[in-house]
Structure formats: structure tokens, C-alpha cells
Amino acid sequence: MISSLGIIGGGVMGEALLARLLAQGQVAATAVTVSEPFAARCEFLNDRYGVRCVDDNAEAAQADWVLLAIKPQVFDPAVAGLADLRSDRLILSILAGVPLAKLEAAFPHEAVIRAMPNTPATVGAGVTAIAAGQQVTADQLSQAQEFFAAVGRVVTVPESQLDAVTGLSGSGPGYVALIVEALSDGGVAAGLPRAIATELAIQTVRGTAELLQETGWHPGELKDRVCSPGGTTIAGVATLEQNGLRSALIEAVKAAALRSQQLG
Numbered sequence: 001m002i003s004s005l006g007i008i009g010g011g012v013m014g015e016a017l018l019a020r021l022l023a024q025g026q027v028a029a030t031a032v033t034v035s036e037p038f039a040a041r042c043e044f045l046n047d048r049y050g051v052r053c054v055d056d057n058a059e060a061a062q063a064d065w066v067l068l069a070i071k072p073q074v075f076d077p078a079v080a081g082l083a084d085l086r087s088d089r090l091i092l093s094i095l096a097g098v099p100l101a102k103l104e105a106a107f108p109h110e111a112v113i114r115a116m117p118n119t120p121a122t123v124g125a126g127v128t129a130i131a132a133g134q135q136v137t138a139d140q141l142s143q144a145q146e147f148f149a150a151v152g153r154v155v156t157v158p159e160s161q162l163d164a165v166t167g168l169s170g171s172g173p174g175y176v177a178l179i180v181e182a183l184s185d186g187g188v189a190a191g192l193p194r195a196i197a198t199e200l201a202i203q204t205v206r207g208t209a210e211l212l213q214e215t216g217w218h219p220g221e222l223k224d225r226v227c228s229p230g231g232t233t234i235a236g237v238a239t240l241e242q243n244g245l246r247s248a249l250i251e252a253v254k255a256a257a258l259r260s261q262q263l264g
């Protein structure tokens with residue numbers, strides 16, 4: 001159980017993590033302080049989750065655990081003055097691109113973890129990659145793994161891989177949402193009602209992911225199993241290849257990884 005948690009930035013990801021940590025009993029609402037400049041948002045978080053929400057980052061940063069969930073672009077002003085408040089906190093950052101060196105320079109006396117979760121965290125189906133800073137003990141690393149396990153799977157990676165993680169799984173839900181929307185559009189173009197087309201698209205993506213995960217099949221093997229000789233799927237696959245689906249996705253991950261580097 002987390003003794004006290006401060007969340008700096010009560011936006012999409014701050015709320016996603018908060019909601020799941022509360023639901024999993026990893027922290028009590030009375031032990032959480034969120035700092036968030038947007039008053040209406042603060043009121044919402046307070047009403048919905050029973051946590052204290054303030055517009056002063058220094059208040060949230062008094063906690064034993066501090067989760068940085070602000071945009072990378074406001075990192076410097078958001079953490080200014082927070083280093084000297086305490087010297088024994090565990091600092092967790094989910095900021096895209098911001099490297100451990102910069103985080104450790106901002107919190108020089110403390111253990112810092114850089115992490116990259118993703119939005120399916122909202123429903124406990126996320127995946128988070130984490131990398132530990134120089135002052136993190138084995139105990140703190142396993143506590144951080146448990147923290148992010150509240151929102152899905154956790155992998156530990158060298159920090160050098162975190163921008164690539166950001167390009168793939170951090171940003172990936174955006175790509176998959178686009179794919180689902182396009183599949184639904186295709187269904188509508190082929191004559192389906194929109195609601196049915198979207199339901200079929202979502203369940204197809206979900207079922208395919210579950211099948212791959214449960215069987216451990218290589219994705220190519222699954223593709224081969226779906227393609228009947230001279231059938232429908234190979235006609236669709238050939239069209240995807242002509243239109244560059246694979247290279248579009250590869251380039252998307254590379255572009256997002258590069259952008260993550262630039263944000264740091």
C-alpha cells in the first residue's frame with residue numbers, strides 16, 4: 001500500500017493511473033494529492049475520486065511517491081522548486097522523451113524511475129516499460145513494477161529503449177484506433193451499418209490480439225491460417241501490401257520514437 005501519492009498533472013494519464021490504483025486498493029483516496037492548474041478539472045477529480053486536488057505542485061510533491069504526469073513541454077516550470085522539499089521520495093515520470101539524466105538533475109537526491117505506460121491503462125489493459133535511475137534500489141524497482149502492474153503488464157528495459165517503446169506501445173493505441181476506424185469505414189463502404197461495422201472491427205482487433213497472445217503464434221503464421229488459397233483474405237492482404245500498410249506502420253513507430261527523442 002502506498003503511504004502517500006502526489007500526482008503532478010491531473011490529465012488523461014494522471015486520471016487513468018489514479019483510477020486504477022484506487023480501484024486496486026494500492027492507495028487510499030485520502031492519501032492522494034493531485035496538483036492541476038485547471039480548476040474545473042480539479043473539482044471533477046475531487047468529486048469523482050475523493051482525492052485532494054490543488055493548484056500548487058509543491059503540495060503534491062510533499063508525498064512519499066510523486067508521479068509526474070504533465071506534458072514534457074512544461075517539465076521545467078512544473079518541477080521548479082520541488083527538489084528541495086524532501087530528499088527521500090520515489091519519483092515516477094511518465095513523460096515522453098524526458099531522459100533520466102534530466103529527471104535526476106531535477107531531483108538530485110532521490111530515486112527516479114522513467115516509465116512509459118499507454119492509454120489502455122484506463123481499463124487495466126495497458127503495458128508499461130520502465131527504466132530505473134541510478135539511485136533506485138531493488139526494492140524501489142519492484143515497488144514501481146507493482147505500481148504500474150495496477151494498470152496492466154510491465155516490462156523493464158534499458159533507458160536507451162524508452163523512446164522506441166514510446167513510438168510503439170506509448171503511441172500505439174492511437175494507430176490501432178485509426179486502424180479500427182478505417183476497418184469500420186471499409187465495412188460501411190461494403191454495405192454494413194456503422195454500429196455493426198465498428199463492433200466487428202473492435203472485436204476483430206481484440207480477438208486477434210488475444211489469439212496471438214494465448215497461442216504465441218508468429219503473426220505471419222496467423223495470417224497464413226486466415227488466407228485460404230484463392231480466397232478473400234489474400235485478396236485483401238495483397239491490396240494492403242500494394243498500399244504500403246507495413247511500411248506506413250514501421251515509419252509511424254520510427255517517427256514517434258524520433259519525436260520522443262526530440263521532446264527530451
Ligand SMILES: NC(=O)C1=CN([C@@H]2O[C@H](COP(=O)(O)OP(=O)(O)OC[C@H]3O[C@@H](n4cnc5c(N)ncnc54)[C@H](OP(=O)(O)O)[C@@H]3O)[C@@H](O)[C@H]2O)C=CC1
Pocket residue numbers: 008009010011012013014035036037038041057069070071072074077078094095096116117118119170
Ligand atoms: N496520453 C497518452 O496516451 C500518454 C501520455 N504519456 C505522457 O503522460 C504525460 C501526460 O499526458 P496526458 O495525460 O495525455 O496529458 P494531459 O494534457 O491530459 O495532462 C496533463 C495535465 O497537466 C496539467 N498541467 C499543465 N501544466 C501544469 C503544471 N505546470 N503543473 C501541473 N499540472 C499542469 C494540464 O492542465 P491543463 O489542461 O489545464 O493544461 C493537464 O491536466 C505526458 O508527458 C505524456 O508524454 C505517456 C503515455 C501515454
Ligand SMILES: O=C(O)[C@@H]1CCC=N1
Pocket residue numbers: 096166170171
Ligand atoms: O503523444 C504523446 O506525446 C504521448 C506520449 C505517448 C502517447 N501519447
